[in-house]
Amino acid sequence: MRRPSERDGATWPVIVVILALIGVWYVGAILLNGPQVREQAAEDASFRDFVVQTWSMERPVLPAPHQIAAELAQSLFTHSVTSPRNLLYHAWVTVSAALAGLGIALALGLLLAVGIVHIRVLDRSLMPWVIASQTVPVLAIAPMVVVVLGNLGITGLLPKAAISGYLAFFPITVGMVKGLRAPDPLQIDLLRTYDARPWQILSLLRFPASLGFLFPSLRVAMTLALVGAIVAELPTGAQAGLGARLLAGSYYGQTIQIWAALFMAAVTSMLGLAAVSLTEALVAQRRGGRL
Amino acid sequence: MTDAALLSLEANKAAGPAPAVVAARGVSLVFEGGGHRVTALAGVDLTIAAGDFVSLIGPSGCGKTTLLRAIADLERPSSGELLVNGMTPSEARKRRSYGYVFQAPALYPWRSVVRNVMLPLEIMGVPRAERLARARHYLDLVGLREFTHKFPWQLSGGMQQRVSIARALAFEPKLLLMDEPFGALDEITRDRLNLHLHELWRRTATTVVFVTHSISEAVFLSTRIVVMSARPGRIVEIIDNDLPVSRDLGLRETPAFLAVARRVREALRAGHSYD
Amino acid sequence: MKRAPLYWATLGLIAATLARWLMSADKIGATLAAALIAVFALFRAMVGFARAEGWFARLATPVIFGLLLLWLWEMLVIGFAVPFVLLPPPSAIARAFANHLALLAQDFAQTYLHAVIAGYALGCGAGFLVALAIDRSPFLKRGLLPMGNMISAMPIVGIAPIMVMWFGFDWPSKAAVVVVMTFFPMLVNTTAGLAEAGTIETDLMRTYAASYGTTLLKLRLPAALPHIFTALKLNSTLALIGAVVAEFFGTPILGMGFRISTEAAKMNLDLVWATITVAALAGSLSFGALALLERLITFWHPSFRGSS
Numbered sequence: 111m112r113r114p115s116e117r118d119g120a121t122w123p124v125i126v127v128i129l130a131l132i133g134v135w136y137v138g139a140i141l142l143n144g145p146q147v148r149e150q151a152a153e154d155a156s157f158r159d160f161v162v163q164t165w166s167m168e169r170p171v172l173p174a175p176h177q178i179a180a181e182l183a184q185s186l187f188t189h190s191v192t193s194p195r196n197l198l199y200h201a202w203v204t205v206s207a208a209l210a211g212l213g214i215a216l217a218l219g220l221l222l223a224v225g226i227v228h229i230r231v232l233d234r235s236l237m238p239w240v241i242a243s244q245t246v247p248v249l250a251i252a253p254m255v256v257v258v259l260g261n262l263g264i265t266g267l268l269p270k271a272a273i274s275g276y277l278a279f280f281p282i283t284v285g286m287v288k289g290l291r292a293p294d295p296l297q298i299d300l301l302r303t304y305d306a307r308p309w310q311i312l313s314l315l316r317f318p319a320s321l322g323f324l325f326p327s328l329r330v331a332m333t334l335a336l337v338g339a340i341v342a343e344l345p346t347g348a349q350a351g352l353g354a355r356l357l358a359g360s361y362y363g364q365t366i367q368i369w370a371a372l373f374m375a376a377v378t379s380m381l382g383l384a385a386v387s388l389t390e391a392l393v394a395q396r397r398g399g400r401l
Numbered sequence: 402m403t404d405a406a407l408l409s410l411e412a413n414k415a416a417g418p419a420p421a422v423v424a425a426r427g428v429s430l431v432f433e434g435g436g437h438r439v440t441a442l443a444g445v446d447l448t449i450a451a452g453d454f455v456s457l458i459g460p461s462g463c464g465k466t467t468l469l470r471a472i473a474d475l476e477r478p479s480s481g482e483l484l485v486n487g488m489t490p491s492e493a494r495k496r497r498s499y500g501y502v503f504q505a506p507a508l509y510p511w512r513s514v515v516r517n518v519m520l521p522l523e524i525m526g527v528p529r530a531e532r533l534a535r536a537r538h539y540l541d542l543v544g545l546r547e548f549t550h551k552f553p554w555q556l557s558g559g560m561q562q563r564v565s566i567a568r569a570l571a572f573e574p575k576l577l578l579m580d581e582p583f584g585a586l587d588e589i590t591r592d593r594l595n596l597h598l599h600e601l602w603r604r605t606a607t608t609v610v611f612v613t614h615s616i617s618e619a620v621f622l623s624t625r626i627v628v629m630s631a632r633p634g635r636i637v638e639i640i641d642n643d644l645p646v647s648r649d650l651g652l653r654e655t656p657a658f659l660a661v662a663r664r665v666r667e668a669l670r671a672g673h674s675y676d
Numbered sequence: 677m678k679r680a681p682l683y684w685a686t687l688g689l690i691a692a693t694l695a696r697w698l699m700s701a702d703k704i705g706a707t708l709a710a711a712l713i714a715v716f717a718l719f720r721a722m723v724g725f726a727r728a729e730g731w732f733a734r735l736a737t738p739v740i741f742g743l744l745l746l747w748l749w750e751m752l753v754i755g756f757a758v759p760f761v762l763l764p765p766p767s768a769i770a771r772a773f774a775n776h777l778a779l780l781a782q783d784f785a786q787t788y789l790h791a792v793i794a795g796y797a798l799g800c801g802a803g804f805l806v807a808l809a810i811d812r813s814p815f816l817k818r819g820l821l822p823m824g825n826m827i828s829a830m831p832i833v834g835i836a837p838i839m840v841m842w843f844g845f846d847w848p849s850k851a852a853v854v855v856v857m858t859f860f861p862m863l864v865n866t867t868a869g870l871a872e873a874g875t876i877e878t879d880l881m882r883t884y885a886a887s888y889g890t891t892l893l894k895l896r897l898p899a900a901l902p903h904i905f906t907a908l909k910l911n912s913t914l915a916l917i918g919a920v921v922a923e924f925f926g927t928p929i930l931g932m933g934f935r936i937s938t939e940a941a942k943m944n945l946d947l948v949w950a951t952i953t954v955a956a957l958a959g960s961l962s963f964g965a966l967a968l969l970e971r972l973i974t975f976w977h978p979s980f981r982g983s984s
Contacts, residue, residue: 123819142842171841234726234734235741245963246956247917250933253924253940254948258762261943329829337831344924345937352834360837360925368837376830383829475879494885501883507876510976511898520894524884554981 132175140164142172173366181370194350197374203351204343205378207267208335211274215331218275219282226283227290227316228308237287244280249273249338253345270351274338278331285327289320322401325390332382340375352378405606420487422576422608423449423472428481430467430634440633441467444481447627447636451575454602454609456619456626458665460674464634465612469578472610473501485576497525499576500569504584506561508553508568515540515549518568525572539567542601559590566598570605577609584614592650595621599648616669617653620644620661628665630672637672640664681724681733685740688717692747699755711751718744764946769953772946779935780954787932788958790847791919795854800911802855803862804904811870812888821867824860832857836922845928853922858911865907869900902977905970912962920955 143164155163165174173181182197189196222240226233252273259269293315301311343353352375359368394401430442442464449455457465470476471483474490485493493499500521508517518536527535540546543563545556553561562582569577583591599622602609613619619626626640642661644652652658669675695710718740725736746766752758753765760768773780810816836853843849873896881891923933932951939947971980 120818120822123815123817124822125819127816127819127823231723231726231737234737235722236738238738239742242960245913246959247913247920249917250920250936250955251952252921253937254945254952257940257943258945261761333829333831337833340831340834341921341924345940356834356837357925360840365838365841372834372838375834379830380826473883475882494883497885499883501880503876503880505876507874507880509877509895509898511901511974521884524881524886524890524894552976554976554978 135172135175136165139170139172139174143167143170146171169363169365171365173369177366178369178373181366182373185370197352197355197370200350200352200355200371201374201378204270204336204339204353204375205382207270207342207351208274208332208339208382210267210271211276211338212278212331212335214271214275215278215282215335216328219279219286222283223286223290224312226287228312240280240283244284248277248280249341252338252341256342256345270339270342273342274335277334277338281327281330281334282324285323285330286320289323290316292323293319318397321393325386325393325401328386328390329383332386333379336375336379336382405604421448421484422451422453422486423447423610424482424484424487425468425472426482428468428471428478428483430464430471430476431479442471442478443633443635445634445636447639449608449610449625451608452606453625454611454623456623457610457612457629458614458616458619458626459629459634459637459669459672460631462631462634463629463672463674464631465629466580467634468629469580469610469612473499473578497521497572498574499578500572500574502562502565502569502577502579502582504581506553506558506565508561508564510553513550513552514545514556514564517553517564518571520568521572527572535571535573536567539571540564542570542604543567543597557590559586559594562586562594563597566601570601570607573605575608577607579609579611581612581614583618591615591618596650598622603646616662616665620658620665621648621653626661626665628668628672630669630674638668640668678724678728681721681728681736684717684724685721685736688714688721688740689743691717692743696747696750699751707755714747715744761943761945764949768946769949772944772950773953776947776950780950782930783932783935783951784954784958786847786930787850787919787923788916791850791854791922791931792915792958794847795851795919796858796911796915798851799855799858799915800862800908803859803907804866806859807863807866807870808892810867811892817867821864824864828860828864833918833921836925839922840926845926847931850919850922850931854915854918857914857918861910861914862904862907865903865910866900869903870896872896872903873899901974902970902979905966905974909963909966909970912966913959916955916959916962 140161144160147160147163147167164170166177167173170177185195185197191198193199222232222236226237255273255276256269259265259272290312297315298311301315306314339351340353340356343351344357352371355371356368356375359365359371390401425445425447428442428445429440432439432441441462445464445468447468457468459465467476471478472485472490474494483490486498488496488498508514509520512520515533515536518540519532522532522535537546537549540549543566545560545563545567548556548560548564553564556564566579566582569579583594586594595618602622609622611619611622620642623642624646626642628637628640629635630637640661644657644661691710691714695707695714698707698710722737722740722744725733725740749763750765750767753763754767764772810820833853835856836849839849839852843852877895877899878891881895886894920931920933920936923931924937928934932955935951936948939945939951974980
């Protein structure tokens with residue numbers, strides 16, 4: 111069964127789809143904001159005025175794209191980067207927690223994967239739980255972890271990093287175990303004829319072979335870590351971070367603020383994924399272009 | 402066992418020229434893509450009569466598969482005239498005039514063996530009882546009656562190809578197009594299947610166009626051998642195979658067989674296939 | 677099958693239960709002795725089962741490990757008098773389960789039976805249909821698939837407050853979040869699955885002069901099923917996460933997510949853990965059911981036949 115290459119020439123169609131999406135968005139804004147505008151509008155308002163009004167409400171049901179862009183521009187460029195009025199500051203708060211968690215997850219995940227591959231008891235006892243926990247909504251424990259750690263006096267970055275790390279841990283472990291086990295048994299036999307020790311087999315064969323599995327898992331883990339950090343900001347009414355901004359926006363009915371924070375979160379996750387892919391490309395380059 | 406093929410060939414000779422099953426005149430096919438132009442076929446002339454078993458043999462790139470696919474309307478000739486049963490290949494295809502056997506069995510793993518053979522009959526709207534009866538009949542013909550309800554992956558490669566052949570025969574086309582069907586099998590299985598196919602052909606009097614890489618396979622199975630060469634793909638020579646229609650594996654060591662094989666090899670050499 | 681691990685496991689479980697009982701009777705020395713025996717025996721059992729083959733041994737190892745962890749949790753929390761507001765022992769969680777069964781059932785109905793099921797069905801259905809709709813347009817595919825992949829990677833739960841604004845506080849807004857979360861993985865995977873039918877198989881359909889619809893029904897959809905099931909399984913997890921987390925953003929007085937966040941704030945951690953247990957069971961059982969269905973329907977896929 112063949113593999114398709116539907117990525118060929120994707121730029122033009124993607125642009126068209128995005129433009130179409132923006133078009134639909136503007137129309138949607140008219141439709142969803144319409145009722146409210148109609149209530150407040152003057153009797154003899156022209157259709158053109160009506161449309162313009164639906165696109166410039168203060169608390170619209172659906173903000174128009176340019177409104178979101180304006181809010182973003184105002185937030186990102188008119189305030190200093192360290193000010194809580196700048197979305198970049200909030201983005202950094204969230205991202206730093208996510209990255210911290212990701213780092214811990216990577217270290218622990220690698221360690222555990224090596225253990226699982228080499229120690230049979232670990233494999234048989236622990237691995238089924240690691241796999242099963244991927245079907246469990248781990249994110250649901252976020253409020254509890256935040257509250258409990260708060261009781262212990264641990265607030266700020268650490269609880270968020272803990273949740274992010276916990277979420278990111280599972281795909282990394284599963285991916286690495288798969289990767290470390292990926293080499294053909296023939297290859298392992300060959301190393302055995304050289305009387306190689308297990309740790310040599312690990313460093314010479316298993317680990318290099320696993321990198322092709324590590325990076326896809328890292329992408330999933332990065333997404334999860336970000337979501338974890340955002341969700342972890344919800345329970346205790348945190349002041350800073352993208353999740354906090356989302357919550358604040360929803361409490362005060364500031365729809366444009368919500369959308370701007372959402373957009374920022376989306377961009378942040380895309381950048382995070384790009385960073386992983388860039389790292390992957392750099393590593394691959396030293397190995398002839400392919401992992 | 403009726404020797405339908407023998408009877409058909411005799412009838413053909415007696416009746417004089419009959420409408421050809423395949424008539425190609427000046428057929429050319431050029432592939433364009435990625436800045437390259439590849440002339441897969443250049444000016445191919447070929448006539449295949451009913452009941453013939455024609456082998457297309459030649460090196461890689463000589464256009465034999467392309468020609469087969471053009472007959473099947475899986476490729477379109479760039480120029481020239483190609484008629485199947487007096488119609489364009491497209492019309493012939495829409496009338497389900499031929500069965501096609503690929504290099505790989507192409508069986509659907511989610512269907513049992515018998516349901517795989519019934520696939521074309523389902524598509525053509527044959528009623529259920531008749532579908533089952535016909536599928537069972539052709540599975541029997543290829544010697545796989547005990548495997549009716551097994552799944553493809555439970556069969557060996559040779560058996561899967563036999564199912565593929567049964568499937569191609571199930572709707573009883575007058576024309577069978579086969580693209581190196583035994584290429585992926587080991588030689589012993591191949592010999593067995595050659596014999597099998599030969600007996601099938603004799604019983605059903607189907608016209609067969611058979612693409613192969615193997616000289617001995619071509620000589621064993623065919624009534625005519627079309628030797629092709631590459632760059633550009635064209636016919637070098639058409640060799641009539643006068644060996645008796647009734648053949649068994651022992652035929653392969655006889656001088657007559659080897660003589661025909663030598664002619665094929667010389668034709669291949671003339672087409673620069675060994676350069 | 678060797679009997680030894682089974683005996684060790686039995687010994688270990690008995691010793692563990694004994695240790696727990698002794699601890700509540702305040703007999704420290706005996707408790708420690710029993711506990712040590714329990715740990716030793718259960719470890720021997722795990723190692724023994726890990727070395728053995730067969731489905732029972734493979735199942736026994738993680739189960740014993742899980743039981744060991746649960747027991748350790750219970751012993752350590754009670755033994756060291758860990759504050760309830762930090763970590764309640766499993767026995768307290770079980771009690772909370774029993775005491776609040778009706779409440780937990782209502783929460784489950786609100787979150788799972790309503791938001792998750794409705795959102796899952798709508799989201800997966802829509803994703804599937806859109807994939808079919810764009811199947812004939814390579815242009816649309818090239819445009820939508822990268823977008824779909826991109827959006828799948830975003831924190832979509834963030835749209836929860838917006839959905840509340842559009843659909844109200846009750847479960848429809850949570851279902852809407854689930855719809856958006858499950859739509860894209862289904863779209864991407866169905867499209868990938870529809871491309872799985874091989875060139876030869878598609879040519880074969882052409883030689884039968886089969887119509888687009890026939891080819892879709894008899895070849896491409898069955899060939900797409902493994903990918904579709906991947907998406908269905910992934911979506912079952914996403915749906916539950918989406919519904920529960922969406923409730924963190926505000927919901928009327930019902931729902932698993934609501935229960936977790938409010939009871940956590942009130943320090944009723946036993947109820948929180950009980951709800952988490954319900955969510956965990958719902959998640960793993962849904963996934964398990966789908967995996968079973970997958971095995972039944974796509975029994976023919978190489979991954980189920982074992983490598984040959």
